[in-house]
Amino acid sequence: MTAYIGKRLLAAIPVILGLSIIVFLVMKLIPGDPAQALLGSYATPDNVERINRALGLDRSWPEQYVIWIGNLLQGDFGRSYILNRPVIDEVLDRFGATLVLAGASLLICSVLGIFAGIVSAVRQFGWTDRIVTFFVLIGISMPAFFLGLVFILFFAVQWRLLPASGMYAVYGGGDLPDLLRHLILPAGTLAIVATGVVARLTRAAMLEVLRQDFIRTARAKGLSENAVIYRHAFRAALVSIIPVIGIQAGFVLGGAVYIETVFQWPGLGQMLVKAVSTRDLLLVQGGVLVAATLYVLVNLLADVAQAMLDPRLKA
Amino acid sequence: MRRLIAAAITAASMLFALPAFSQTPPNVLVVGQIAEPKSLDPHAVTAVNDFRILMNVYDGLTRYKDGTLEPEPALAESWEISDDGITYTFKLREGVTFHDGTPLNAEAVKFNFDRMLKEDHPYHDTGPFPLAFYFSAVEEVTAVDDLTVEFKLKEPFAPFLSNLAYPTGLIVSPEAVKENGKDFGRNPVGTGAFKFEEWQANSRVVVTRNEDYWDGAPPLEAVIYRPITDTNTRIAEMLSGGLDVMVEVPPDSLQQFRDDANFSVYEQAGPHVWFLILNMKEGPFAEKAVRQAANYAINKKALVENILQGTAEVAAGPTPPAFAWAYNDELQPYPYDPEKAKQLLEEAGYDGEELTFYVTEGGSGMLDPIAMGTAIQADLQAVGMKVNIETYEWNTFLGKVNPGLEGKADMAEMAWMTSDPDTLPFLTLRTAAWPEEGGFNSSYYSNPEVDELLDQARVSTDPDERAELYKQVQALTNEDAPWLFVANWKQNAVVTSAVEDFELQPDFGLVLRDVSKP
Numbered sequence: 001m002t003a004y005i006g007k008r009l010l011a012a013i014p015v016i017l018g019l020s021i022i023v024f025l026v027m028k029l030i031p032g033d034p035a036q037a038l039l040g041s042y043a044t045p046d047n048v049e050r051i052n053r054a055l056g057l058d059r060s061w062p063e064q065y066v067i068w069i070g071n072l073l074q075g076d077f078g079r080s081y082i083l084n085r086p087v088i089d090e091v092l093d094r095f096g097a098t099l100v101l102a103g104a105s106l107l108i109c110s111v112l113g114i115f116a117g118i119v120s121a122v123r124q125f126g127w128t129d130r131i132v133t134f135f136v137l138i139g140i141s142m143p144a145f146f147l148g149l150v151f152i153l154f155f156a157v158q159w160r161l162l163p164a165s166g167m168y169a170v171y172g173g174g175d176l177p178d179l180l181r182h183l184i185l186p187a188g189t190l191a192i193v194a195t196g197v198v199a200r201l202t203r204a205a206m207l208e209v210l211r212q213d214f215i216r217t218a219r220a221k222g223l224s225e226n227a228v229i230y231r232h233a234f235r236a237a238l239v240s241i242i243p244v245i246g247i248q249a250g251f252v253l254g255g256a257v258y259i260e261t262v263f264q265w266p267g268l269g270q271m272l273v274k275a276v277s278t279r280d281l282l283l284v285q286g287g288v289l290v291a292a293t294l295y296v297l298v299n300l301l302a303d304v305a306q307a308m309l310d311p312r313l314k315a
Numbered sequence: 316m317r318r319l320i321a322a323a324i325t326a327a328s329m330l331f332a333l334p335a336f337s338q339t340p341p342n343v344l345v346v347g348q349i350a351e352p353k354s355l356d357p358h359a360v361t362a363v364n365d366f367r368i369l370m371n372v373y374d375g376l377t378r379y380k381d382g383t384l385e386p387e388p389a390l391a392e393s394w395e396i397s398d399d400g401i402t403y404t405f406k407l408r409e410g411v412t413f414h415d416g417t418p419l420n421a422e423a424v425k426f427n428f429d430r431m432l433k434e435d436h437p438y439h440d441t442g443p444f445p446l447a448f449y450f451s452a453v454e455e456v457t458a459v460d461d462l463t464v465e466f467k468l469k470e471p472f473a474p475f476l477s478n479l480a481y482p483t484g485l486i487v488s489p490e491a492v493k494e495n496g497k498d499f500g501r502n503p504v505g506t507g508a509f510k511f512e513e514w515q516a517n518s519r520v521v522v523t524r525n526e527d528y529w530d531g532a533p534p535l536e537a538v539i540y541r542p543i544t545d546t547n548t549r550i551a552e553m554l555s556g557g558l559d560v561m562v563e564v565p566p567d568s569l570q571q572f573r574d575d576a577n578f579s580v581y582e583q584a585g586p587h588v589w590f591l592i593l594n595m596k597e598g599p600f601a602e603k604a605v606r607q608a609a610n611y612a613i614n615k616k617a618l619v620e621n622i623l624q625g626t627a628e629v630a631a632g633p634t635p636p637a638f639a640w641a642y643n644d645e646l647q648p649y650p651y652d653p654e655k656a657k658q659l660l661e662e663a664g665y666d667g668e669e670l671t672f673y674v675t676e677g678g679s680g681m682l683d684p685i686a687m688g689t690a691i692q693a694d695l696q697a698v699g700m701k702v703n704i705e706t707y708e709w710n711t712f713l714g715k716v717n718p719g720l721e722g723k724a725d726m727a728e729m730a731w732m733t734s735d736p737d738t739l740p741f742l743t744l745r746t747a748a749w750p751e752e753g754g755f756n757s758s759y760y761s762n763p764e765v766d767e768l769l770d771q772a773r774v775s776t777d778p779d780e781r782a783e784l785y786k787q788v789q790a791l792t793n794e795d796a797p798w799l800f801v802a803n804w805k806q807n808a809v810v811t812s813a814v815e816d817f818e819l820q821p822d823f824g825l826v827l828r829d830v831s832k833p
Contacts (some may be wrong), residue, residue, distance in 0.1 A: 008700050031710060031714050032708075032709075032710025032714060033710075035445075036713060037713065038361060038443070038445045039361065041475070042448075043699045043713055043717055044754070045718075045753060047445065047754050051443045054442055054443035056442075075389070079497070079660070082353055084354050084356075084497060084500050085354075085500070085501060089749040090516065093517070094516065094517065096353040113770035133450070149547055152547075152548065152551045153551065154808065156551055156552075157551050157555045160555055160556070162556060163557065164551040164555050165551070165552050165556070166518055166557075168518065170345055170518070170519050170539045170541055170557075171339070171343060196413075202711065260545060262545050262547075263546055263548065264541075264542070264544065264545065264548055266516060266517035266518045270517065271517070274544075279710065285380050294813075302711065
């Protein structure tokens, strides 16, 4: 197992390196540069040149990239052009927030999605199945940023039950209940689509397992229906559900980009949006690098969990 | 399972039972900003959004007199200008200290300008300083004695005192710069009414009352700036009681706040002008009558009332009325007169040639550029001018417009906000400011008389004489119509009824030293 994990981690390195080259090239190819973003309407050629020189952007592209990689290997992510702050500080400040948001959504979508999927499968074509399927389809089809605004409108503005935005209250607060209250709306919104996907696939996996012989045997042995479904059928279905959750991790990380903007969640996604629009290349590189690594790790985790559940996969 | 659900309901009800939104506490003002500040080093930033914090943490040598754009003494108690307009000698206020306890003296002032302007200064690398050119006229700063500082200019430069009042002229603590280096922008130290307390990345910047403020300690104990980038979220946060002040309210929502007794709406015309650059070098707009016809053809009143919903006023010329002292109030905006426009077009022999119109998706001060561009296109169409719109993202747009419109387009949207009536004409209307000379005269306007007037205004140290010269410039450009003059934006803010003595300033700043919230 250790050798397998090691191999997977090594395989991730060229992926992340390739990604950094693509991000670098894309950022260089889109028009505009940090100097223009800083200067706005004052961006005369003279001023732009002066700022570019100060930022080290007057060097050639390959030179800039090699310098960046060289520094990175020594643990230096560089300085954000626009924020004038070490990239690593900014990324770490925001990494925790994204982890909390994405983690909570992943938890919500796994628990709710699996539960809904099982219920749906057990009562296939019954009323429960139809109702669950109806809501799941609505969840999958609704744009999350719009849903987020609707939630804010009702929960924060109309009923004043939950805060509209932010991660902590701006005064007082700062403790766990405060965090949870701020977390409910964004994590819930972010989880909705993923919940739908998990529910649909759990339903399919469960239906397949429920048709198999060992389930009939379990029932014939006189086991209670709960024991048959949760202990036997679900455990078998879990093998195909876990990779789905791994994929949803990527979806949740991607979705965080706009959910963080709507809810003013101080995470990586929001930082990346701003960094791209100000052409803050090093900050984009730093953020993408961390997000990609996280994605690789979560998927590795899912694969390991799957292998542990299914002895056939260990070989 | 049932037990699990019961536990979940209990936990949820505990969360909801807590006061989910608490009214903000007395004497603490929560301001909803449109973005997180880039830095709190006044010399390193360019955005109004950042200035709103900086003006309260720092002072400059001069500041704008309340409600105007006229400089008055701040850290400098008084000044003298030599007859040739080259030497400015400032007498500093006695006993002023920075928040870190170090004294404000002539050496500190010198450090500030040397850091920005001299590439060999040991702390120049704490930049870059994008707006340092506001002070490019400065040749040398000398500390004459502890409280006297002398600026020697390369040439007479009349906007100097206004530029000192601009946020780029705010004075920072040299000791704090030396201590924090490049991270000074995250650990700001000034002399202002509020002291920097903490900056929590992307969630808040907190400043607290400076008890020793030279102009009297402010009534507020603290101000919390919250960045909320999404407009809808910002409005929701204001409506749900999480903010005391919200700036840059979109026109669509202003009415909602106006109708609600819990809120007051403030508006203030600022030094802003929204216009179309017309390409005078080639194509139909090379002809003065065609440019004037376009000015007559646009229903500017409908633009500001319908699209901008009263958040702007119709512009008459290149200088916004906010510069009251230099504004030519005899000047009238081109009236909406499509018949006259058609007649002028006919006289000029306009043959229906198609026009290319650069529109941006959004950008600093651009208001609602796509809707405005479309309305302008329709108005021009109505008098027989066929206009093709090309839309670009802001940075790309600037990259196309700033180098000049020649060979690319006939017209382009643009907006400016400036600190002095000199800046905009100087950068955009002089012959010497054509793009190839490094200026922003993208319409290739050239009128020797205007050039001469602007040169004179720049070197004159008599405000009345300067005002007279600028008024003549406005009259001339109004007649020549190198631009299509459209609108002057009014800055707005909504505050809750708990906030007292709130005022918006014409420089788009947010000065909070007199605001209270008992």
